[in-house]
Amino acid sequence: MENAALLSPADVNVIRRYVQTKYAPLSGAKRAEIVATAIRQTIQRRLPELPAEFKERIADDLIRRCLVVEQREIRPDDVLDVCAEIELPDPSAEAMFLDPILRWMNERAPGKWSPELLMNRLLRKEPAAVLAQAEFSAEFGTLAAEALPLPALPRTRPGWDIFGRVPRPALAMAVLVLAGGIAAGVLLGRPAPETSEQPLPSPVLQLPVPSADVGMPTQLRYRDIDTAAVKSYLRSRDSMLADEPYFSAIVNSAKEHDVNPLLLFAVTGQEQGFVPKSNKNAKKIANNPFNVFYSWEEFNTDIGDSADIAARTLSRQGSKRPEGYEPFDWLNQTYAEDPNWSDGVKRIFDKLNSLPPSSYK
Known part of the structure; x- marks a missing residue:
């Protein structure tokens, strides 16, 4: 040793x-x-x-x-x-x-x-x-x-x-x-080049200040998603969210607040298991699958309203993230009381990110 x-x-x-x-x-x-x-x-x-x-x-x-x-x-x-x-x-x-x-x-x-x-x-x-x-x-x-x-x-x-x-x-x-x-x-993966025998110039040293790892990370900000692949996965879970107006409302709110749509879908997966149609209260739950304002029972609005609130909440909290905090753990502090919420959301988010691409979008 x-x-x-x-x-x-x-x-x-x-x-x-x-x-x-x-x-x-x-x-x-x-x-x-x-x-x-x-x-x-x-x-x-x-x-x-x-x-x-x-x-x-x-x-x-x-x-x-x-x-x-x-x-x-x-x-x-x-x-x-x-x-x-x-x-x-x-x-x-x-x-x-x-x-x-x-x-x-x-x-x-x-x-x-x-x-x-x-x-x-x-x-x-x-x-x-x-x-x-x-x-x-x-x-x-x-x-x-x-x-x-x-x-x-x-x-x-x-x-x-x-x-x-x-x-x-x-x-x-x-x-x-x-x-x-x-x-x-x-x-x-580049090897070090041979040392030049010629004298080196003495340029003026001008370095950009490296950006700190703060705020909403790139992977959680808005990007286009493979709609067909995500809908296919949601349908495999018997989810109401694969249908309209739910799917488009979630994507549109994500875009408006610069949040990755997959993050919003991951939250619905953690909170309500993507709202399976077999649930007798599926239509009511689908109005607020994010459980904003405590739960779908206490705040039963419509999908456009709840998706907008969830996206805005995640965006605001994410923008305040200081350096050194894991993004999902940071979002957990405001969004949920369950300390394991971040683990579940991250696991679902990673799953949605790794879906095989569809042949059409």
Whole structure:
């Protein structure tokens, strides 16, 4: 376990496949951003329990050196190499810095590492910051240009320490370019190109701010659906909603409020099992299959009205979703008291999304 990789090609492939599957509707550039963020977070979780600032610095340098420049897995020795080059703000911080690293190394190789051995290992590391930066300046521009249409980084000024003397805004922008480039290369499955012998230009660095994962996600916003396929599925469930005026009322309300029609149908599936015709109250339930205002019994209006209320409620709640919240769980907070509601709606939504296409629409 001592030499087990912190991040291997297999780990990167798992992340890439997961993002490609879960975020298929998003653009390639957006998926690349998500891959980059996931890689960075994975590395940080596997590092020693250092203060967040140190973990961020170490992860950034590991990505730059191992993934971008050398195109290889990240190993525990790489972590020690990076830690050896970090200049602590004052000597009193040494214990805070070294103790977590010692525990981490002994978790990987129980009983092997003593404080003296760790100190000797860190002190014998030859500084490689200048060499690594020179390699990075020469190789990264080509790699990033191949992976994404992003500008290359300007050359590093000689003698700059990677963290201590680089302005934080410049470092943040450098990491963004770096992470975007490597993630896009992995995502698109492109090998790193040969390093050009010609000197690189020094373009002006202009980066768009990556959009946060907030609000109603793309897959839950309005899109055209395979009407015939959805109706066929609803009829297989003996659903009244496959008939008019119910089907069109739901689709029209979805379009008006920019909600995926399949989300509205999924809600009816969770709330009323798609209203089977065999139910003796089917005609009344079909007026409010979303159970808006508590239930179809308490609020028995017509399908146009209830579909409009449901779509507007989902749209408003979805637009307020903050970063870090799973979309269906977020909608659950307003729409239903049952905490398992989101699981059921998501399962039905995924089922409707995976229906085989019809031969006609």
